[in-house]
Amino acid sequence: MSKRTLFQFFHWxxxxxxxxxxxxxxxxxxxxxxxxxxxxLPPAYKGASGASxxxxxxxxxxxxxxxxxxxxxxxxxxxxxxxxxACRALVDHGLRPIHDVVLNHKMGADEKESVIxxxxxxxxxxxxxxxxxxxxxxxxxxxxxxxxxxxxFIWDKQCFSGVDVIEQPDEAGVFRLMNExxxxxxxxxxxxxxxxxxxxxxxxxxxxxxxxxxELKYWGRWFSEQVPVAGFRLDAAKHIPAxxxxxxxxxxxxxxxxxxxxVAEYWHPDMTTLTNYLELVDKQLxxxxxxxxxxxxxxxxxxxxxxxxxxxxxxLVSSIPDHAVTLVDNHDTQPLQSLEATVEPWFxxxxxxxxxxxxxxxxxxxxxxxxxxxxSDKAVDGSQQTVNMPAITCLSKLVEARKRFGNGPxxxxxxxxxxxxxxxxxxxxxxxxxxxxxxxxxxQISVDLGLxxxxxxxxxxxxxxEGEITTDDSGRADFPTNGGSVxxxxxxxxx
Numbered sequence: 001m002s003k004r005t006l007f008q009f010f011h012w013x014x015x016x017x018x019x020x021x022x023x024x025x026x027x028x029x030x031x032x033x034x035x036x037x038x039x040x041l042p043p044a045y046k047g048a049s050g051a052s053x054x055x056x057x058x059x060x061x062x063x064x065x066x067x068x069x070x071x072x073x074x075x076x077x078x079x080x081x082x083x084x085x086a087c088r089a090l091v092d093h094g095l096r097p098i099h100d101v102v103l104n105h106k107m108g109a110d111e112k113e114s115v116i117x118x119x120x121x122x123x124x125x126x127x128x129x130x131x132x133x134x135x136x137x138x139x140x141x142x143x144x145x146x147x148x149x150x151x152x153f154i155w156d157k158q159c160f161s162g163v164d165v166i167e168q169p170d171e172a173g174v175f176r177l178m179n180e181x182x183x184x185x186x187x188x189x190x191x192x193x194x195x196x197x198x199x200x201x202x203x204x205x206x207x208x209x210x211x212x213x214x215e216l217k218y219w220g221r222w223f224s225e226q227v228p229v230a231g232f233r234l235d236a237a238k239h240i241p242a243x244x245x246x247x248x249x250x251x252x253x254x255x256x257x258x259x260x261x262x263v264a265e266y267w268h269p270d271m272t273t274l275t276n277y278l279e280l281v282d283k284q285l286x287x288x289x290x291x292x293x294x295x296x297x298x299x300x301x302x303x304x305x306x307x308x309x310x311x312x313x314x315x316l317v318s319s320i321p322d323h324a325v326t327l328v329d330n331h332d333t334q335p336l337q338s339l340e341a342t343v344e345p346w347f348x349x350x351x352x353x354x355x356x357x358x359x360x361x362x363x364x365x366x367x368x369x370x371x372x373x374x375x376s377d378k379a380v381d382g383s384q385q386t387v388n389m390p391a392i393t394c395l396s397k398l399v400e401a402r403k404r405f406g407n408g409p410x411x412x413x414x415x416x417x418x419x420x421x422x423x424x425x426x427x428x429x430x431x432x433x434x435x436x437x438x439x440x441x442x443x444q445i446s447v448d449l450g451l452x453x454x455x456x457x458x459x460x461x462x463x464x465x466e467g468e469i470t471t472d473d474s475g476r477a478d479f480p481t482n483g484g485s486v487x488x489x490x491x492x493x494x495x
């Protein structure tokens with residue numbers, strides 16, 4: 001299945017009622033019908049905040065909603081049996097489950113330990129004090145609710161490279177744990193933001209500890225025996241040494257399947273940085289196109305002042321398309337979240353057309369954009385805000401258009417700063433389409449489709465424009481679009 005379309009089946013504020021796994025099973029038939037091929041599921045294991053955990057505060061990787069830990073048996077998304085059923089439902093409808101993997105840190109330790117740490121300059125992590133400091137830290141994970149089922153591994157201070165809170169003395173900051181790994185230095189092959197971005201949060205996992213390394217490989221094999229696994233989304237790749245994921249992904253492909261789909265969250269817009277990272281991991285995985293997301297954000301804010309001819313400038317999909325997962329928004333960029341850079345609703349149909357219908361890149365559709373979302377949370381200024389993310393009414397049709405008409409070679413019509421378009425020319429057996437959009441007023445592009453399309457009627461599959469466009473004897477026509485809108489023109493006989 002070469003034409004892959006991902007769907008992120010959650011957002012940061014997905015209702016915490018233990019119902020999400022059931023919803024996955026319920027919606028699987030519809031998602032398959034419109035053309036989704038892969039479903040990215042949230043972290044399935046118990047987080048430190050129990051039933052309210054989105055899943056990125058990893059506590060116990062082996063608790064998939066089965067044990068009474070952190071105040072509940074269920075995770076935010078449901079119990080293990082419902083998770084298993086959701087994954088089976090996806091597979092039964094031809095959809096591939098993509099699982100979110102959070103290996104960088106652990107939170108919610110069960111016991112404190114006596115540790116030796118060194119204070120670290122939080123703005124430059126390469127500046128580590130020379131003096132040892134004796135303290136207490138929450139670094140011992142015994143998982144009493146699970147009582148050794150599936151794994152008897154105990155995580156302790158030898159399994160971590162740093163923490164952000166100590167006691168006796170009581171301090172918060174960044175602290176390098178002094179143990180037998182790394183000679184007091186952070187891991188290399190991580191992002192160089194803040195000097196060295198190994199440390200992110202919680203108890204930071206020490207991948208140089210071979211026992212830890214083997215436990216994480218074992219967990220990957222165990223997990224793939226619990227539920228169907230078609231791939232992984234790897235969290236916090238900036239903070240995990242590239243050599244670890246290079247080995248771990250290779251191991252998982254050997255153990256589970258060579259065709260595993262893997263995309264890493266290396267949240268960086270710079271192509272040199274991303275290219276270097278791909279080299280370090282032997283190009284075994286995909287990366288999210290952060291730069292393109294920010295172009296969409298900027299374009300949606302600037303309106304008609306944005307030059308649409310530059311929309312792909314600096315993007316991953318334009319430079320390394322085979323490794324680009326394109327997106328419009330996700331759970332980190334949505335309103336009130338840490339990387340908030342929301343794409344305005346008026347521009348989202350244009351942005352989705354640009355990732356779903358073009359020849360290159362693997363597009364990812366975000367849950368609130370398909371189904372809508374409403375939630376409340378505290379803003380940066382401390383005020384409580386209610387956010388309404390409206391469903392994009394034409395998004396299901398755009399996904400369907402990708403499945404039906406996103407075929408064949410591509411030619412671009414990026415000649416105007418406001419009105420741009422492209423043609424998918426189809427194949428002998430599969431129809432193509434003409435896509436035209438404007439971030440300003442009403443406009444059109446003139447396209448010569450060739451004699452094979454002479455005197456042919458086209459209609460807007462999205463229904464944004466009424467009526468038909470008919471090509472002349474040579475296969476040429478002017479294809480229009482409304483202002484601030486997008487149209488997908490397809491042969492009427494292809495419907």
